[in-house]
Amino acid sequence: MPQGNEQGRSHTNATAVAPRRAGRVLRPSVKVLPEHARRHNRSLVLQQVYRTSGLSRADIARQTGLTRVTVSDLVSELVAEGLVTELGQREDARPGKPATLLEMNLDAFHLIGLDLSDKSVFRAAILDLSGRVRERAEAQLDGATGELAIGRLMDLVAELVGRASRPLLGIGVGSPGIVDRGGVVRSAPNLRWAEVPLQSILAERFRLPVTVSNDANAAVLAEHSFGQSADDIILVQIGAGVGAGLIIDGSPVLGSHSAAGEIGHVVVGTDGGPLCACGKEGCLEVWVSVPHLTAQLLDAPTEAARTEVLTQAGQRLGIALAPVVGVLNLTEIVLSGPTELVAGTFAEATLNTIRQRTIAGIHGDLALRMTALSRDIVLRGAAVLVLSGQLGVS
Amino acid sequence: MPQGNEQGRSHTNATAVAPRRAGRVLRPSVKVLPEHARRHNRSLVLQQVYRTSGLSRADIARQTGLTRVTVSDLVSELVAEGLVTELGQREDARPGKPATLLEMNLDAFHLIGLDLSDKSVFRAAILDLSGRVRERAEAQLDGATGELAIGRLMDLVAELVGRASRPLLGIGVGSPGIVDRGGVVRSAPNLRWAEVPLQSILAERFRLPVTVSNDANAAVLAEHSFGQSADDIILVQIGAGVGAGLIIDGSPVLGSHSAAGEIGHVVVGTDGGPLCACGKEGCLEVWVSVPHLTAQLLDAPTEAARTEVLTQAGQRLGIALAPVVGVLNLTEIVLSGPTELVAGTFAEATLNTIRQRTIAGIHGDLALRMTALSRDIVLRGAAVLVLSGQLGVS
DNA sequence: GCATGTTTGTTAGTAAACCTTACGAACAAA
């Protein structure tokens, strides 16, 4: 009898196979059915309308390479679902039958975004399909952790679900700590969470699609979708700790143990440094985290000393990032954090340091900038998680 | 009139569109036709037979999730093309009709691999579909560069094409320098190549599919396919210079300017270092490249001094890799280079240094090893380029 | 004004791809 395990590998099969030729971890290797192809094309069409309002069916056909017939078919499906609406006829004078312009209905669905990155408060919001925040809610943590924190989170989501004026597309969560591909928070020390299956918990409770990701990861998704950014970027979040989110070739990088971006405890430099809580000396976190910076700035008597503090910290970040920038051939670095600390002196020092330590810098096409998004960046990143997961749009 | 540019954007279209919502670089966003889906499934089936010889159609159906009917259809196509052959019936006694076992015909096609990474010689080979070298050829460069080197390369390929005993699937090339996605060698200083469209040149001359990639990139592909490696790895090649190839989530990383892996001129440490040819001080290359190492070892009077040299160099590599390992959450590092230099002391120092400087090390699941492949690694990587490009197998 | 040409979106029919259902062949076990 087949044992009925997930691979459906009967013992018969196992006994018969010859030794593996090129052993490798199981690929995503999934079959593709016509239905999947259609979903892909549907997303493709939707993406065009999402990015550019006021396209006609014929425009979309030209842009995607699909025929007008197919596009019409897909569009009618989207119109039936309310995701796309007709905007009227094109005004400008030109030969031919006037085109019917299309528009994404940004209020067809709303979605819920959660930002759990703050130590003292869970932030939540209802967002529309453009990623704009429509309603807000917060839950003070007051030191709550573990189950208690999960309870606060549930109440918070329940409140927003109740306030929703449109059908909800799903829930997106940006959580601190390490979050695996299945939406399990493997470890989030601040919240004292370990192996918390946040995705399942939320999905079961609210019967909605749920996507959970690391907060820095969500942030970089927001930057990628809503900022004017390239397809290869790193976003460094400077807060209580230091984290990073990476997008390579348009796809988020999660890492083999879902711990990509955990840059805070990388040792920087070869000259020691302050002792870190993790036991090592000279971790990035003790150089550039907000608590460290503010403490140092308080000790700085003069403006020159303040500048020196920020310059040094910026340089440390640059030293840590240079190998990453070099190896990945990144051309865009985004910083997120308190503007008064991170923008200006600090950022310039980081950029200059990277330039001095890599070839990329020599080529001169390296850019470093502050995020264009406000502190809603994680919320909006959470929205991207839902949008790309449910609609294939971003 | 439409200007007929590649996007087929008529002026009419351009004038009509509203401002972009989420401006981003053009996605791969391509339509998917039923035909593409089939090609995908065909590769999926082939991949099973490639990895595991002696599977039946029913086995493949179970593993892929496709129905036996569909698998039969795809297999019959593969059999007709000669890629797959029937091996006879399964021997072991069990209920039911005995299965017909399948096998990949590794000699259905051969392919040509080229390794241009050596300063003094172009290496080439005919390989079978398993990536085994069947024939070899070399062309001494004798200092030839530029057009002359291209000429040598053409003659070399022509020779092998002539010696081929099977239809050729394609040509794969691992070239030094920076190679873009279109197979143009943007810059290879040793060969004095700049903007050499190697892919087009070879494709036009030999009328075969050609894939060109950076040599370190090819090497990491070989390691990924033929070594027992994870889906997130970095391979560091230590030779005249230092280069790296990266695979993240199973896909090679090329970088925004196709210069990913160019780690040789990243500055290591915060304590200066020897002056590098590139003008900076303390580049990785002046710490760990083969010429540097051998020179230092010659100066070392005692065995202890030799060990010290190798330890220091290994540490430098570790310092450079630590941030990369941390940020990407890599768990596997592969070294390629002269065993007598790189294996042992050097490699241990690198691993220990990374462990001491990252969290990944603390977790203890970080592995560093020498490549299991011989110096044919680039040749075999070139084969992977062709195999994955033409058959979707690896 | 009117014929001509262009563009849009739809209808009708076709080809491809995978599915479900069903069946004969070939075997083991009772």
Add this chain to the structure above:
DNA sequence: TTTGTTCGTAAGGTTTACTAACAAACATGC
């Protein structure tokens, strides 16, 4: 010998996107 299992194939249906053709609605030139 009967029963149940497994394999591979055949037949028929559904989905999908394509090509071909067309009516509607417009600009332009005579």
